[in-house]
Amino acid sequence: MTTLTVALGERAYPIHIGAGLLADPILYCPHLIGTQVMIVTNETVAPLYLEQLSQALTGYQVREVILPDGEQYKTLEVWNRIFDALLDARFGRNCTLIALGGGVIGDMAGFAAACYQRGVAFIQVPTTLLAQVDSSVGGKTGVNHASGKNMIGAFYQPRAVIADTTTLNTLPQRELSAGLAEVIKYGFIRDADFLDWLEAQLPALLARDPDALAHAIQRSCEIKAEIVAADELESGQRALLNFGHTFGHAIETGAGYGNWLHGEAVGAGMCMAADLSARFGWLSAADLARVRRLVASAGLPTEPPADLSVERFLELMAVDKKVLNGTLRLVLLRQLGEATVTGNIDPGLLQATLRR
Amino acid sequence: MTTLTVALGERAYPIHIGAGLLADPILYCPHLIGTQVMIVTNETVAPLYLEQLSQALTGYQVREVILPDGEQYKTLEVWNRIFDALLDARFGRNCTLIALGGGVIGDMAGFAAACYQRGVAFIQVPTTLLAQVDSSVGGKTGVNHASGKNMIGAFYQPRAVIADTTTLNTLPQRELSAGLAEVIKYGFIRDADFLDWLEAQLPALLARDPDALAHAIQRSCEIKAEIVAADELESGQRALLNFGHTFGHAIETGAGYGNWLHGEAVGAGMCMAADLSARFGWLSAADLARVRRLVASAGLPTEPPADLSVERFLELMAVDKKVLNGTLRLVLLRQLGEATVTGNIDPGLLQATLRR
Numbered sequence: 191m192t193t194l195t196v197a198l199g200e201r202a203y204p205i206h207i208g209a210g211l212l213a214d215p216i217l218y219c220p221h222l223i224g225t226q227v228m229i230v231t232n233e234t235v236a237p238l239y240l241e242q243l244s245q246a247l248t249g250y251q252v253r254e255v256i257l258p259d260g261e262q263y264k265t266l267e268v269w270n271r272i273f274d275a276l277l278d279a280r281f282g283r284n285c286t287l288i289a290l291g292g293g294v295i296g297d298m299a300g301f302a303a304a305c306y307q308r309g310v311a312f313i314q315v316p317t318t319l320l321a322q323v324d325s326s327v328g329g330k331t332g333v334n335h336a337s338g339k340n341m342i343g344a345f346y347q348p349r350a351v352i353a354d355t356t357t358l359n360t361l362p363q364r365e366l367s368a369g370l371a372e373v374i375k376y377g378f379i380r381d382a383d384f385l386d387w388l389e390a391q392l393p394a395l396l397a398r399d400p401d402a403l404a405h406a407i408q409r410s411c412e413i414k415a416e417i418v419a420a421d422e423l424e425s426g427q428r429a430l431l432n433f434g435h436t437f438g439h440a441i442e443t444g445a446g447y448g449n450w451l452h453g454e455a456v457g458a459g460m461c462m463a464a465d466l467s468a469r470f471g472w473l474s475a476a477d478l479a480r481v482r483r484l485v486a487s488a489g490l491p492t493e494p495p496a497d498l499s500v501e502r503f504l505e506l507m508a509v510d511k512k513v514l515n516g517t518l519r520l521v522l523l524r525q526l527g528e529a530t531v532t533g534n535i536d537p538g539l540l541q542a543t544l545r546r
Numbered sequence: 547m548t549t550l551t552v553a554l555g556e557r558a559y560p561i562h563i564g565a566g567l568l569a570d571p572i573l574y575c576p577h578l579i580g581t582q583v584m585i586v587t588n589e590t591v592a593p594l595y596l597e598q599l600s601q602a603l604t605g606y607q608v609r610e611v612i613l614p615d616g617e618q619y620k621t622l623e624v625w626n627r628i629f630d631a632l633l634d635a636r637f638g639r640n641c642t643l644i645a646l647g648g649g650v651i652g653d654m655a656g657f658a659a660a661c662y663q664r665g666v667a668f669i670q671v672p673t674t675l676l677a678q679v680d681s682s683v684g685g686k687t688g689v690n691h692a693s694g695k696n697m698i699g700a701f702y703q704p705r706a707v708i709a710d711t712t713t714l715n716t717l718p719q720r721e722l723s724a725g726l727a728e729v730i731k732y733g734f735i736r737d738a739d740f741l742d743w744l745e746a747q748l749p750a751l752l753a754r755d756p757d758a759l760a761h762a763i764q765r766s767c768e769i770k771a772e773i774v775a776a777d778e779l780e781s782g783q784r785a786l787l788n789f790g791h792t793f794g795h796a797i798e799t800g801a802g803y804g805n806w807l808h809g810e811a812v813g814a815g816m817c818m819a820a821d822l823s824a825r826f827g828w829l830s831a832a833d834l835a836r837v838r839r840l841v842a843s844a845g846l847p848t849e850p851p852a853d854l855s856v857e858r859f860l861e862l863m864a865v866d867k868k869v870l871n872g873t874l875r876l877v878l879l880r881q882l883g884e885a886t887v888t889g890n891i892d893p894g895l896l897q898a899t900l901r902r
Contacts, residue, residue, distance in 0.1 A: 266622055270691075277693040280864070305661075308688065308699045309779070332664065335626075337633040343664045344700065423665070508636065 192408050196327060197419040198347060205327065205351040205411050209400055212315060212354040213242045221349040223311040224284030227252045230272055230299035231290040232259040235317055238360050243290055243315065253279045257295065262448040264294045264334045266342065272302040286311040286349075292318035292365075293325035293452065297343070300331030304346035314348045317357040319369025319403070320453050323376075323410035326351045328418040328431075339439050345423055353411075355403050363396075367489035368453025370395060371434075373406050374484055375460060376413040379433045382527030384409050385484070392487050430529045433521040434460030437494070440506035444498045450491075457490030466543040467522040470532075477526055500544045548764050552683060553775040554703060561683065561707040561771070563763050565756055568671060568710040569598045577705040579667040580640030583608045586628055586655035587646040588615040591673055594716050599646055599671065609635045613651065618804040620650045620690045622698065628658040642667040642705075648674035648721075649681035649808065653699070656687030660702035670704045673713040675725025675759075676809050679732075679766035682707045684774040684787075695795050701779055709767075711759050719752075723845035724809025726751060727790075729762050730840055731816060732769040735789045738883030740765055741840070748843050786885045789877040790816030793850070796862035800854045806847075813846030822899040823878040826888075833882055856900045 191208035206217055227250045231240055236256045244252050255275035257268055276285070287310060289299035296314050303312035316326040332343020358366065370392075377385035387405075388395075394402040414431065421428040438459030442450055464481040467473045473481075482492045494503070507518065518540075519533045547564035562573055583606045587596055592612045600608050611631035613624055632641070643666060645655035652670050659668035672682040688699015714722065726748075733741035743761075744751075750758040770787065777784040794815030798806055820837040823829045829837070838848045850859070863874065874896075875889045 266626055270622055273691050273698055274693075277691060277697060305688070305698045305700060307697060308686065308701050330664065332661070335629050335633060337630075341633060341663060342629055342661045344661060345664050 192404065194408065194411055194415055196347075196415040198329075198422055201329075201347040201422075203348055203350055205353060205415070207322075207353045207355065207404055207407050207411070209356045209404075210354065211352050212239060212357060213246045215246045215248070217350065217352050218247060218288075218313065221311065221313055222247075222250065222286045224282070224286070225249075225251050226279070226281045226285035227288060228272075228276055228279065228281060228285060229254040229288045229290050230257070230295055230302070231255075232257050232292075232295055234259040235291045235295070239290060239317060239357060243288070253281075257298070259294075260448050261294055261334070261442075261452070264298060266333055266335075269298050269302060269333050272299065273306060276302075276306055281306075283307045283310060286313060288313045288315060289348075290315045290317065291321070292316065293321045296321050296325045297331050297340070298333060300329070300346050300348065301333060301343050304331055304344040309346075312346065312348045314351040316351065316353055318361055318365055319358055319407070320365070320372055321369075322353040322355075322358075322407050323369060324372040324414065326353065327411050327414045328428075329422070339442065353407060355400055355407065358398060358403060363489065364451065365453075366396065366398070368451040368457075370406075370488040371453035371457040371460070371485070371490050373410050374488060375431075375433055375456065376410045378460065378464075378481070378523060378526060379430050379521070379529035380413050380417075380527060381409070382525075384413075385526060389484060389487075392484070396489065429519075429531050430521055433523070433529050434463050436507055436520055437462040440503055441494050441498065443506050444502060445495050450495070454491055457485045457488065458492060458494050461485055461492040462494065462543055463520065463522055465546060466520065466535075466539060467524075469539040469542060470522060472522065472524050473526070477523075480526065500541060503544050548760065550764065550767055550771060552703075552771040554685075554778055557685075557703040557778075559704055559706055561709060561767050563678075563709045563711065563760055563767070565712045565760075566710065567708050568595060568713060569602045571602045571604070573706070573708050574603060574644075574669065577667065577669055578603075578606065578642045580638070580642070581605075581607050582635070582637045582641035583644060584628075584632055584635065584637060584641060585610040585644045585646050586613065586651060586658070587611075588613045588648075588651055590615040591647045591651070595646060595673060595713060599644070609637070613654070615650075616804050617650055617690070617798075617808070620654060622689055625654050625658060625689050628655065629662060632658075632662055637662075639663045639666060642669060644669045644671055645704075646671045646673065647677070648672065649677045652677050652681045653687050653696070654689060656685075656702050656704065657689060657699050660687055660700040665702075668702065668704045670707040672707065672709055674717055674721055675714055675763070676721070676728055677725075678709040678711075678714075678763050679725060680728040680770065682709065683767050683770045684784075685778070695798065709763060711756055711763065714754060714759060719845065721807065721809075722752065722754070724807040724813075726762075726844040727809035727813040727816070727841070727846050729766050730844060731787075731789055731812065732766045734816065734820075734837070734879060734882060735786050735877070735885035736769050736773075736883060737765070738881075740769075741882060745840060745843075748840075752845065785875075785887050786877055789879070789885050790819050792863055792876055793818040796859055797850050797854065799862050800858055801851050806851070810847055813841045813844065814848060814850050817841055817848040818850065818899055819876065819878055821902060822876065822891075822895060823880075825895040825898060826878060828878065828880050829882070833879075836882065856897060859900050
């Protein structure tokens with residue numbers, strides 16, 4: 191087991207990474223407040239891991255709420271079912287919510303923990319690669335609004351993250367690839383050496399080699415934790431983590447929530463952001479080809495859906511959080527391994543990227 | 547104009563109290579972030595004050611959302627209309643929400659500000675006495691759940707509170723009385739001299755004498771600000787502010803949201819808490835009579851609804867946040883002007899108070 195710490199002062203918390211951690215009571219006990227524990231999970235994950243987790247919490251008053259599975263259920267309405275369950279169980283301020291599942295479950299359970307009686311304890315047990323490397327680090331929680339992703343939410347840090355790599359064995363291949371999109375992103379924005387390592391290890395990662403996965407998760411969490419610790423509330427460099435995401439969110443919304451996985455949209459979005467970076471003269475044609483090759487090797491799309499028009503794309507990007515207020519700001523690559531936020535975007539270059 | 551400061555470090559903020567402040571641009575400008583301003587108000591307040599406030603914000607991009615009036619609309623569903631309006635207007639992270647109205651509007655707008663894109667700027671313009679002396683100070687925001695009041699929410703501080711005493715001229719007498727419940731509460735829990743002053747000044751307050759009102763608001767905000775500054779997240783003495791509220795919440799829920807005003811329920815709740823304090827031997831019969839007389843003089847009920855049975859009362863109190871986790875904790879009076887939180891409640895004494 192490897193343990194990292196996200197250095198956020200009094201909100202600092204550990205991320206434990208390793209095989210078979212899910213059922214280890216020792217990892218939970220120090221972070222449980224009181225005796226009331228509500229496990230928030232979904233219909234897909236519950237049959238696989240709920241019993242293991244519940245048994246690890248012997249001696250606690252454990253209840254669970256099982257939500258439908260999918261990004262399309264990340265709504266205020268479904269979120270409210272967590273409160274129904276908490277109030278039905280008469281859980282008080284000294285309860286702990288445990289998110290058992292992927293990013294959607296983590297986002298909704300974390301946001302519920304932030305808001306139940308104005309804040310209760312929260313532990314993340316991410317069971318997808320995407321959640322292990324991305325959504326479980328950094329405290330972003332929330333739900334979608336019909337007009338935009340993650341528009342309603344809170345910054346709320348978990349007390350601990352328990353990333354059990356064995357849970358990835360039950361992950362569909364498509365979701366494994368989607369998780370790799372974020373792993374690759376960390377290389378693009380921050381660590382050229384990690385990119386080299388990824389190019390060599392992608393076959394091992396896709397074959398779910400446990401050591402390769404553990405290293406990829408660890409390095410991803412390290413980079414994200416470093417960036418988040420420097421900018422918890424996203425006023426500056428944290429925006430770099432959105433590389434590929436402004437294009438990606440437009441793709442997700444344009445294709446209809448749930449049709450493209452978040453990681454797939456980010457894969458294509460990163461290729462688009464790299465294309466625009468090349469048009470800025472920052473990436474060479476060889477760099478751009480390398481970006482596309484790496485994204486494709488991870489089993490991800492490198493192009494947006496063909497039926498998404500340039501006009502619709504611009505409209506969707508205009509609603510994105512990072513674009514609102516009239517100024518389009520995008521994360522581009524200065525070079526492979528170094529990202530920058532750019533507000534001064536030539537509309538002609540952007541159109542050229544979208545038209546491609 | 548009097549200005550107090552709520553001392554919360556980097557979240558410190560001013561409370562301006564006085565006549566005719568609502569339309570003074572100077573009070574808003576230092577606290578507005580960006581140019582986008584969303585005024586959140588309700589159907590009762592909008593015709594009275596929305597235009598004045600909008601005109602004070604010339605030069606800003608001002609939009610408004612007008613919600614239905616009443617505690618029964620303090621729901622996730624109605625709350626979501628604020629996000630509809632914000633996204634419809636394409637407002638970004640650099641927008642400011644202004645709550646123009648009473649406690650319900652302040653709670654919902656503040657909670658929306660806490661959650662819109664994970665947090666935007668927020669200004670309170672309370673137009674009821676209750677909101678001016680209570681809900682606009684302390685950062686408690688939220689909505690109700692079908693199973694309990696304020697179960698979903700956040701601690702979120704405004705950047706400024708602008709309490710215009712002239713708005714109280716349009717307040718129905720019943721709501722003026724409801725606001726006085728909280729004013730009196732500050733005397734009971736913290737300041738025996740203020741109680742003496744209140745006994746003398748109640749007729750002037752009920753006649754809306756502007757100087758008397760301004761002093762009552764100022765002293766109330768001072769006491770609340772002092773308590774909140776010492777305990778922002780309610781881990782200790784902030785609970786004293788709940789004097790009369792555990793009984794009061796049970797009355798509000800038992801009578802059906804919206805049938806009893808919050809202040810009315812708190813008025814009766816304070817009399818019940820004082821009754822129990824007397825049974826503990828802390829208040830004399832004369833003290834208890836004085837509490838009831840003061841509450842009655844403010845035009846408030848001193849008894850709960852006759853049709854609320856002891857059993858139903860206990861059941862409702864068991865759902866209250868301050869009771870959950872199995873332990874009933876109540877705020878009682880050691881003497882007039884000094885409150886204490888008590889967890890060790892003799893069920894016989896409580897039953898006697900409820901049965902009375």
